[in-house]
Amino acid sequence: MLIKRHPNGLDRPFASEITPREVYEERRQFIARIAAGAAVGSALWEMANREAFAQGAPSGAKLAAKTNAAFSTTEKQTSFRDATNYNNFYEFGLDKSDPAENAHTLRPRPWTVAIEGEVKKPMRLDIDGLLKLAPLEERIYRLRCVEGWSMVIPWVGYSLSNLIKHVEPTGNAKYVEFTTLADRAQMPGLRSGVLDWPYVEGLRIDEAMHPLALLTVGMYGQVLPNQNGAPVRVVVPWKYGFKSPKSIVRIRFTRDQPKTAWNVSAPREYGFYSNVNPNVDHPRWSQATERRIGEDGFFKRKRDTLMFNGYNEVAPLYAGMDLKRFF
Ligand SMILES: Nc1nc2c(c(=O)[nH]1)N[C@H]1C(S)=C(S)[C@@H](COP(=O)(O)O)O[C@H]1N2
Ligand SMILES: [Mo]
DSSP states (O other): OOOOOOTTSTTOOOOOOSOTHHHHHHHHHHHHHHHHSHHHHHHHHHHHHHHHHHSSOSSOOBOOOEEOGGGOOOSOOOOHHHHHHSOOOGGGOSSTTHHHHHGGGOOOSSOEEEEEESBSSOEEEEHHHHHHSSOOEEEEEEEEOTTSEEEEEEEEEEEHHHHHHHHOBOTTOOEEEEEEOOOTTTOGGGGSOSSOSSOEEEEEHHHHHSTTOEEEEEETTEEOOGGGTSSOEEEOTTBBGGGSOOSEEEEEEESSOOOOHHHHHOTTTOOSSOBOOTTSOBTTBOOSEEEETTOOSTTOOOEEOOGGGGOGGGGGGGTTOOTTTOO
């Protein structure tokens, strides 16, 4: 990416001044208590979740979801404040603080996602249609940006595989391409030529089918804030952050490997796969370590970056591939 220096030193994370963790924990307990009332449980949740998306408020509406512990890290979570004020969303500007400042012009409702290409059931789904496909879960994932920082975020969504199965890919579907919104009226960053808009990302279909790949509609128990990719994005935790496209409007199944925005803009720097890999340096910097946002401070050592961002269960997807060549 274009690593830009923040005026007050560094491409630096916010010191996490206030930790809304207590607040968040309280809400979690509240949600857990609701969950305990199982009989009423899921139907009510579903209604409440639909409601959350129907509301006019751009963000902040609560979204209920049980934590999927098997898929979640127990590491300390990044504060909500950091996760929503230190962002990459170039459609709203290049500085980390730009999306928080500018993304209020995004209109995340109503919204439809077109599903096309090599599928037996092409369709257009609105958010309500997406919510019907599978129950929402909370998944606490590490997100590691190619720039060398990471966060731990409680996402809300469900495995992308639910949607893929629903549209029944044909035998020719080898890849999945995600196209995100590009509307100059809503996105001031499109005036910059830094990328060929729209932002496009892609996965091999078996990567997209891996249960860790998350179709995401919320975080921290609420609908996605605009700056984090409202109303729907994908989170692929074993890949660099840019493989997690925000504000998706089209999902296309293809025979050929999609042309992805970062690969087109700088093919030597960003490959199609972009698995988190401490052994493959970015041409302009090492990828061996990372800074955890919020763990700021002079004496704080960087963390070692882990292969596949620590999600070793995806390793079989790449058996026999030279990951230096297919970076
Ligand atoms: N449409 C779109 N999606 C995007 C980006 C972007 O600029 N535009 N940036 C990517 C990058 S580089 C990262 S690191 C993550 C950041 O997600 P977050 O801001 O929610 O932490 O979003 C990814 N998805
Ligand atoms: Mo990134």
